[in-house]
Amino acid sequence: MTRETLICELTPHGRGAVATIGLQGDLDLLQTLFHAANGIAPAQQPLLRVCFGHWGKTAPEEVVVVRTAENAAEVHCHSGLAAVERILADLRQQGCRQVSQEEWVRMSVESNERSAPHPRPLSPEYRGEGGIQSFFEVEAELHLALTRTTTQRTAHHVLRQMALLPLAFEQLAAASLEERLALIDRMLAYANFGKRLLEPWSVVLCGRPNVGKSSLINALLGFERSVVFDQPGTTRDVVAVETALQGWPVQLSDTAGLRHAEQALEAAGIARARVQLQRADLILLVIDASVGILPEDQELLAEFPQALVVWNKQDLSKENPVPVNAVPVSALTQAGVPELIEHIVTRLIPAEPPPGAPFPITTEQINRLHQLHLQSLTPNS
Ligand SMILES: Nc1nc2c(ncn2[C@@H]2O[C@H](COP(=O)(O)OP(=O)(O)OP(=O)(O)O)[C@@H](O)[C@H]2O)c(=O)[nH]1
Numbered sequence: 001m002t003r004e005t006l007i008c009e010l011t012p013h014g015r016g017a018v019a020t021i022g023l024q025g026d027l028d029l030l031q032t033l034f035h036a037a038n039g040i041a042p043a044q045q046p047l048l049r050v051c052f053g054h055w056g057k058t059a060p061e062e063v064v065v066v067r068t069a070e071n072a073a074e075v076h077c078h079s080g081l082a083a084v085e086r087i088l089a090d091l092r093q094q095g096c097r098q099v100s101q102e103e104w105v106r107m108s109v110e111s112n113e114r115s116a117p118h119p120r121p122l123s124p125e126y127r128g129e130g131g132i133q134s135f136f137e138v139e140a141e142l143h144l145a146l147t148r149t150t151t152q153r154t155a156h157h158v159l160r161q162m163a164l165l166p167l168a169f170e171q172l173a174a175a176s177l178e179e180r181l182a183l184i185d186r187m188l189a190y191a192n193f194g195k196r197l198l199e200p201w202s203v204v205l206c207g208r209p210n211v212g213k214s215s216l217i218n219a220l221l222g223f224e225r226s227v228v229f230d231q232p233g234t235t236r237d238v239v240a241v242e243t244a245l246q247g248w249p250v251q252l253s254d255t256a257g258l259r260h261a262e263q264a265l266e267a268a269g270i271a272r273a274r275v276q277l278q279r280a281d282l283i284l285l286v287i288d289a290s291v292g293i294l295p296e297d298q299e300l301l302a303e304f305p306q307a308l309v310v311w312n313k314q315d316l317s318k319e320n321p322v323p324v325n326a327v328p329v330s331a332l333t334q335a336g337v338p339e340l341i342e343h344i345v346t347r348l349i350p351a352e353p354p355p356g357a358p359f360p361i362t363t364e365q366i367n368r369l370h371q372l373h374l375q376s377l378t379p380n381s
Pocket residue numbers: 207208209210211212213214215216227228229230231232233234235236255256257258312313314315316329330331332333
């Protein structure tokens with residue numbers, strides 16, 4: 001029986017410095033494509049040995065091939081899209097079938113499940129919609145989640161969950177009702193944190209026109225991105241950029257200066273800004289220190305009491321006292337920006353989950369735990 005050979009781009013497309021392509025099936029297919037520096041045929045390479053060589057005859061690409069199992073290998077190449085596309089195209093031409101990361105992970109997890117030394121029994125009632133996921137399903141979800149992380153810090157947390165979350169779901173299945181409710185509560189305590197490992201925290205800047213919102217975003221990003229202009233009302237709409245602050249993925253949204261706009265175009269921008277503000281994890285309310293607190297600032301302070309107040313243009317106003325709880329900065333000179341970042345991170349992540357705490361990461365896992373909580377409270381419904 002001949003089984004087809006599967007290939008998959010294992011690393012996220014176009015990100016990172018090195019790309020990895022997985023191959024499962026007939027390693028002899030690599031024979032004409034990969035030329036190992038040690039001269040040994042791909043299918044005869046020692047297992048788990050990193051083997052340097054070249055891909056292709058014309059304009060050869062430098063690659064590393066690792067035989068990961070009897071009939072599986074990984075090709076590591078430069079992550080430039082051209083290199084990856086070429087290798088995948090060559091393999092497809094040899095008859096390999098390319099599968100999605102999702103398919104690949106599900107297949108390898110299923111084969112792990114089949115060959116697990118201790119089959120993990122789960123009564124059927126726990127499976128399926130709203131039920132407790134099996135160890136391997138949770139593991140597969142975390143594998144896929146890992147490819148979606150954008151920083152080392154978030155990847156570290158997902159990796160850690162690989163050792164904790166599948167077991168926690170397994171414990172849920174075996175737990176008494178009381179234990180189960182307690183465990184679900186402990187897991188959900190960090191659900192908001194878990195969710196943010198895959199979707200950035202949202203930080204929205206607001207304030208009167210011309211207070212320096214766009215300049216501040218640029219200072220936080222470290223490069224010019226928003227339109228800065230010495231005229232009130234420069235930013236017409238919500239402009240969002242993604243960055244990382246102390247390793248946490250954050251989306252910074254620059255809003256149109258909030259004021260009573262006469263022009264319809266600007267008014268629409270302001271309406272959208274208010275929607276964005278309602279959804280924000282954190283609002284930065286920017287005030288122009290060189291002007292001081294105006295009645296319009298007072299209105300915003302009353303409207304967003306939870307906002308972190310940023311006292312900008314501090315370089316122009318050494319004499320104006322900094323209001324209590326406001327963070328003094330200068331977007332122009334960058335003075336105070338590191339302290340502002342510290343404040344933002346503390347507000348977004350008041351407490352990082354302790355190392356041993358299992359918590360859900362994907363929206364599906366969070367929803368299932370909520371459902372299970374409900375079901376456990378009303379066991380007869
Ligand atoms: N001296 C000084 N000038 C600043 C500072 N921050 C911003 N500015 C200047 O203030 C002006 C307005 O800055 P913007 O960043 O465009 O202000 P904004 O709040 O985005 O304005 P709108 O988009 O119109 O709402 C520009 O001339 C900036 O160079 C600062 O910390 N110090």
